[in-house]
Amino acid sequence: MTRRPPTTVTRVRLWRWKRNPLKRHCDVVEAWIVLVTWLLAVAAGVFTGQHAAHSMDETFSARRAEVHPVSAVLTDAAARTLPNESGYEDGRVWATVRWTTADGTVHTDRAKVVPGTPAGSSVTVWADRADHMVSPPADRSEALLQTVLAGVLVAQVAGTTVWAGGRLVRARLVRRRLAEWDEEWRRVEPEWRNLSGGRG
Incomplete structure (x- = not known):
């Protein structure tokens, strides 16, 4: 019966840290x-x-501190179908929205909404400190x-x-x-x- 050599991994890996006459500087x-x-x-x-x-x-x-949600109203009904365009689509369509700031200034811009949303519907958009529409910030989990x-x-x-x-x-x-x-x-x-x- 052949004896198997010892398989002590520690001695092989740590031999440089032990006393050994063959060990060099x-x-x-x-x-x-x-x-x-x-x-x-x-x-x-x-x-x-x-x-x-x-x-x-x-x-x-910092991004969340620079933007704030705004309640806007659709000026026209949103399209019911997505445009036939290549590229990334998130299932929403562009539509014109209008909102009024605290000082009474009326703003209009285009935002993405659910297809088929009727005119006059209230949607939430995001604006910066200058009341320019911006993309929404990442939520907490993202x-x-x-x-x-x-x-x-x-x-x-x-x-x-x-x-x-x-x-x-x-x-x-x-x-x-x-x-x-x-x-x-x-x-x-x-x-x-x-x-x-x-x-x-």
């Missing part, structure tokens, strides 16, 4: 590079992700979703960037170590051949 440096890279990648991801999410949340909050997605995306990009930088540094260290091994082998090989009687 470059092995210790590589271990620290790996540790610092992961710590920096996590820290950069968390920090940039939170910052991006906070910025997005402030943007949505703003939260976009904020979370932005934070996750930025965190992933930042963490990956730091991790890739650490991999490049580690790759250079590995190439240097291999070059040192080649140099040592060129020095040791003649002696090894003499000791082994010229075999190999």
Whole structure:
């Protein structure tokens, strides 16, 4: 019966942190590079992700503060069918609406409403501080979703960037170590051949 070799993953992964007569200074440096890279990648991801999410949340909050809902009236009945146009459609049609501001100024503009809405119907539109019609702001759930997605995306990009930088540094260290091994082998090989009687 063949004995299977031990499969202790911890010893394989953490050998650079343990006492080992074959361990070199470059092995210790590589271990620290790996540790610092992961710590920096996590820290950069968390920090940039939170910052991006906070910025997005402030943007949505500022947008909501700059606009306000207005009760308007359709001046004409809305079309009953959607126009045959290519592109994105949200199931609504354009119609002319009218509203009066607090100072008595009458405004007219075009807004999207449900098809077939009769003239004189009351609809809610959004206006800025200058009483110009604008697109409605994102609602709370949509703003939260976009904020979370932005934070996750930025965190992933930042963490990956730091991790890739650490991999490049580690790759250079590995190439240097291999070059040192080649140099040592060129020095040791003649002696090894003499000791082994010229075999190999």
